[in-house]
Amino acid sequence: MSSRQTLDFLLYDWLRADELTTRERFAEHSRATFDAVLDTCERLARDKFAPFNRLLDTQEPLFDGQRVQLPQATHDALHAYTATGMLAAAQDAEIGGMQLPCVVEMAANAFFSQASIAIGAYNMLTRGNASLLMAHGTDRQQQVFAAREFAGEWFGTMCLSEPQAGSSLSDIVTRATPDGEDFESDPLGPRYRLVGNKMWISAGEHEITPNIVHLVLAKIPGPDGRLPAGVKGISLFIVPKHRVDAEGKLTGERNDVSLAGLNHKLGFRGTTNTLLNFGEKGGAVGYRVGQPGDGLRCMFHMMNEARIGVGLGATMLGAAGYDASLEYAKQRSQGRAVGAGGKDAAAPPARLIEHADIRRMLLAQKAYVEGGMALALYCARLVDEQHTGDAGSSAAAVTLLEMLTPIAKSWPSEWALEANSLAIQIHGGYGYTRDFPVEQHWRDNRLNMIHEGTHGIQALDLLGRKAVMQGGAGLKLLAHRIDATVARALPQARLATHANALAQALQRLGAATRSAWATASPEDALGNATPYLQAFGHTILAWLWLDVGAAILEGGAADSTANVGRLAALDYFMRYELPKTDAWLRVVESRDRTCRDVPEDAF
Template sequence: MRQTLDFLLHHWLDVEGLCQRPRFAEHSAETFGAVLDTCQKIAEQKFAPFNRLVDTEEPSFDGERVTLPRATHEALAAYVQSGMLAAAQDHEQGGMQLPCTVEMAGNAFFSKASVSMGGYAMLTSGNASLLMAHGTETQKRVFAQNEFAGRWFGTMCLSEPQAGSSLSDVATRAVPDGSDFESDPLGPRYRLKGNKMWISGGEHEITENIIHLVLAKIPGEDGKLPAGVRGISLFIVPKKLVDTEGRLSGERNDVALAGLNHKLGYRGTTNTLLNFGEGKFRPGGQAGGGLDGAGSGAVGYRVGKPGEGLRCMFHMMNEARIGVGLGAVMLGYAGYEASLEYAKQRPQGRPMSAAGKDPGSPQVPLIEHADIKRMLLAQKAYVEGGLALALYCARLVDEQQTGEPEAAREAALLLEMLTPIAKSWPSEWCLEANSLAIQVHGGYGYTRDFPVEQYWRDNRLNMIHEGTHGIQGLDLLGRKVVMDGGAGLQLLASRVNATILRAGQVEGLAEHAGALAQALARLGGATKSAWASASPQDALANATPYLQAFGHVVLAWIWLELALAADGAERDGAVDANFAAGKRGAARYFFRYELPKIDAWLGVVAARDATCRDLSVEAF
């Protein structure tokens, strides 16, 4: 994996070029390499050896405390000590001012070694980044900086048992706490009551405190909760109350663990049902906070203005979605490497040649068979393409934050377009890679003697959390491709067309360039046809097939880019012939085996097919 990672960073994304920008001026290819070396070492020593342990010894709750394997505590302590929690933050906040691209590349090692152990850090980083973007100066100093330091971890609390993904139906209430609620130094102070479900990292004792970011609604003067998502506000709700210097007050906030969810996979991360304000704990005072104890419920501090909670939370949700995509990629990558090693070592069967008909002739390794190569090539195309997509999105973040104004604007627009793909495409196709890894192992792959069955179980979550496939499809076709008159789609198409023009002049790649041009045209035509009736009901009935087709077109573009980069790196002597041949082979596989799938997906989209929408409930 490391060779591919270096190729993507240095021969495709040009991370060294970022060192010319003031924010990254202290860095170089050598410092980037040192970061990756450190991450790889910690992941291999502290995370990977215990990935099976955290699966078999899943979290337990005795009614008071959650118990996790000691290895989880030690692994995350090593991660915190590495500085990766604050890697992209300013020096003044204890950060390294690393490019997001390099930060994500470093985190890839942890996701591959044990995605569920690394989940706590991903959530904490996203939580703190949200507060840095939308919090007050005090909230940044007290909450975000203690999270970046690894003293506290964080969560995101959106879903509720009765609402699931329907955030407009959130029923958690937040009531101003006293007449002086606006004057609390930590932010406008409220009391929250409600229940939150599917909260990853919601309870543990890895750190001394947990900072929950909670979506809730503030009742109107009539006592009723506002309808829809526009009435949602965002609140900081710490597990333990703190003062304005970040010191624990000694009081437990009224946040109680109702129970743990027992999962198919991803067991190393606790997943919880949390009750806010049920009365199990009754916070009544707070050093330096001015809390008068007049209210009841969990103490929370509002972030941003009332009714802007979902806008603020999307900062974390979008970051988490790219993180989920990376996690899916790396689980797929782990399965690919395991099945590749197995296929090279496992003798089975004989070749189809005349010599192979002799039962006394020696068996050949599995990898000599064409169908095994097919499954390995598919995995390679999915995982290496998915990794490239994730790092490209990270590179867009760097451009958005440090590029020239026009480049920054375009990067932000492209990132909006690609976020649903960066989350959904790896979640589907790197899960398929894990399924193929099991298939390569045969019956052994279905047993716990080999790790590939766990990789599949862990990866199955990624199509669900941070927005299901259906939600990502609705977001893409219902919002992203039509926003600003289709400006984002036009910008993406212009980038794809630029690659097509370059590849069209290269022997061996012109065929792929032509296929991508046709696919892009079909995608554009289907998009117009989907919205031809101007009816969301018509257009969005097949949003998921549209998402699948869109993702495959994007990945075909990525693979054409990688094939071009591999040619250039081989000419420069930066990679050997076998490495470059592997990249070209995966690209060829994607264009001949995968890209043709879009015709079926786009067919129902363009026809605004009503088969699924119109079938009566009784017919099922």
């Protein structure tokens, strides 16, 4: 699979991204400028990122007692990336941005995830950090911090988790105390002193840029000195690694943020991952973003975009494994093909790709990976609709994004990982050696089921909140979109059976949602939230694949080699994958108690 070929098809033949240039925000662009951005990023990823992916895996970040040391290749690749202006690609021209559509920006950045996701993580975090400040920060915070991040002068992080709390943000205990009686008069924002510990902070310490902008969740003590309970008491703070003055110039003083240690992970080994201590010497200076208690709402602005990015990153790791296993299957000869001459030891061995089971594994990878790309880009296209569409389409895009974000993050992180597993399987024993890249792809991708909200958290969010919000309005809107694709596909003989299968799956998904909540008990409904998430995700992917298939047939180029492959992947997904939803939904519908009722000592 050529990722560029697939991205071009999805962008232009399916999503019609070039039509966005008729909108005022994107009027200075054309298909040619979009292609130029894609060309630049594809070339840079190939030349500066991909050649060093294995090097960064074997030469992990090292703390020498004073500084974190990274291979020079990391510095070179990131400086080359920032020089392109891609950190600010979607931002206003007035602040140095390109005003690219989100869907084009994400497609362009996909090349870096495929080439070396460990390097690309620094960019994703910085872009998300700065985008949050553009949405929720003051003018001065945007000028001092966000603008420098978009320019690549400083990088950024997000500091949520704590050693004792993990994903349970309501249990964080990092505290932020007003810094003096004049704390509200600081030009950079209300000034506080932070004390606490943050864990799993990617890009939390390095020497790539002269400063790091930490966005930190903390709680402001009440009048009695006690921290507020729950998530509504969480506030958000800018805590720079090095102190700055009101104009953003470095003062030469390091802030009270120290590296407590490096985490050594299964994958993403080229990305520094840290435990950070705030306030070992009295308190790290931080500037509040937004209002007290508004921190989680602000942070989720970054996290929701990051979740789509995590899903696309997982997809591109799946694509890397697919490309490697496809090449291997075409070159490696082993065994004899079943059929005539299959038992003749004198016959020449068959190439792996001639075996039906190898083709099954390749087709599964193709269905997962190209489907994952479609999902991520569809969500990115909704972001553009949210910001530049008319009132009706913008409101619909907001609702659809609410519904699809848990899927955009979780589905690729599970099924592109399965694609990586299949890539190892195709390589046989060689697959789990370091002589081939597929084992690293799997290790890197395994982290994505945990990054930015675990599978279980996404499942609880989907069934516990998104599916029932506003009386199920989001689910109804999504069903309306799926029904439209079914109606579009039914008249086409090639797709009619698939369209009927999707319609039945959608009907059952709706029935399962109602059954899950029939007792109005969250315990009953959410006991099988993860199977619900899996069934929901597969239904969404079946919808997107059917929509892609309809676009292919309507375009009149179904016989091209690329489209024959896409239609085969569509067939595979509808025949091999969509039927899995029945088993997942069965336990949801019955509110099955198997997992809840097993006694602890039975384990």
